[in-house]
Amino acid sequence: MKKVFPVLMMIALLLGLAACGGKTETPAETTANAAIDTEAADEPGETAAEPADAQPTAGAKTLVVVFSATGTTKGVAEKIAALENADLYEIKAAQEYTDADLNWHDSGSRTTLEQNDKSVRPEIGSERISLEGYEKIYIGYPIWWGEEPRIMDTFVESYDFTGVTMIPFCTSGGSGVGRSGKNLADNAGTGNWLDG
Numbered sequence: 001m002k003k004v005f006p007v008l009m010m011i012a013l014l015l016g017l018a019a020c021g022g023k024t025e026t027p028a029e030t031t032a033n034a035a036i037d038t039e040a041a042d043e044p045g046e047t048a049a050e051p052a053d054a055q056p057t058a059g060a061k062t063l064v065v066v067f068s069a070t071g072t073t074k075g076v077a078e079k080i081a082a083l084e085n086a087d088l089y090e091i092k093a094a095q096e097y098t099d100a101d102l103n104w105h106d107s108g109s110r111t112t113l114e115q116n117d118k119s120v121r122p123e124i125g126s127e128r129i130s131l132e133g134y135e136k137i138y139i140g141y142p143i144w145w146g147e148e149p150r151i152m153d154t155f156v157e158s159y160d161f162t163g164v165t166m167i168p169f170c171t172s173g174g175s176g177v178g179r180s181g182k183n184l185a186d187n188a189g190t191g192n193w194l195d196g
């Protein structure tokens, strides 16, 4: 009898294990497991998903727009963009300005002719930019004959700056911003233009 009892116990144990091996999860157990997983996300060290309203709000971006024939104003624009964590958009002329075009000693050069005629609007070659989401725009250019290059007028007349703070900046051989900022504001017709 002493030898039979352990054998019976062993058989009972094996039958019990066989029954557990084929076990499938019930819907109730699945739900419980899901609840445990959710709680795990609240544990210290777990990063909860960012709520949607924690994202930067639309309209909070800054843009630096620049036209630069010989690179000086572009260098300034890049510094502003870095300081302001802003995007940079370069206005490029569809027909690039050559050295001969930029010769202000020549009364017949392209730039002299353009600057002498306020109605000229040189074509922009760079791809159009969407201004959606920008609340502040720095707009830079070289001073040509005391004013903004006419291609800047092409740019400001092509966009709607409603609700946007516009900040002109320029480089020159010594002249100030002069009336260029006001010219741009007048031609744009929209935007909150600050002094350059």
Ligand SMILES: Cc1cc2nc3c(=O)[nH]c(=O)nc-3n(C[C@H](O)[C@H](O)[C@H](O)COP(=O)(O)O)c2cc1C
Binding pocket: 067, 068, 069, 070, 071, 072, 073, 074, 102, 103, 104, 111, 112, 141, 142, 143, 144, 145, 146, 147, 171, 172, 173, 174, 175, 176
């Ligand atoms: C056609 C032309 C006209 C210019 N007129 C003036 C001017 O009236 N006053 C001035 O101080 N500099 C004048 N400059 C010098 C530029 O404003 C200066 O070199 C500027 O920094 C160039 O910028 P960029 O390299 O971004 O094109 C003129 C330059 C050119 C090419």
